[in-house]
Amino acid sequence: MSTEIPESLLFTDIKIPAQPVHYGVANAFVLEIFSMQEHAKHRWSRNFIEAAFECFPELDYCVILLPSSHPYLPFLEHFVRVPIRCNQDYPMTLYITHRAAHLGKIKLREAKLSDRDEVQKLLRGIPNVEQVLIDFDEAMKEKRSSLFCYVLLWNDVIVGVTILW
Secondary structure, three states: OOOOOOHHHHOOOOOOOOOOOOOOOOEEEEEOOOOOHHHHHHHHHHHHHHHHHHOOOOOOOOEEEOOOOOOOOHHHOOEEOOOOOOOOOOOOOEEEEEEEHHHOEEEEEEEEEEHHHHHHHHHHHOOOHHHHHHHHHHOOOOOOOOOOOEEEEEOOEEEHHHHHH
């Protein structure tokens, strides 16, 4: 048995950029300095984040970079930690949050057939979007199938969809 890799399977001409490449319009702002008095940390940190979003009404995301050794802060419960890339050693941790986590309320309701266009727009660009839309259509049939579809709304805008069976 030969352990040689056929030349057709070698990927010697693939060029991976050293830096990630961003395409499109910027949709986030960065909190570079965040400091509060000890007694106000939990109560007022959420207000601070909300005020930051109000300063940037056209941006949907807020990111913050903290040292990996930094103690947990209560306001981070509204952020998601972004995992580092494989084989990377970086002493900082990146956190991100969407304005929906701070402004307005997220509601869940059963999907309606009239939601289809907005759901299709929301799912644009994800893998297997066709199958998700087929499942959505199946869940919307008057004769109940085994599928149930719900939408998540933020300020009456569909921001998520889930299909259960």
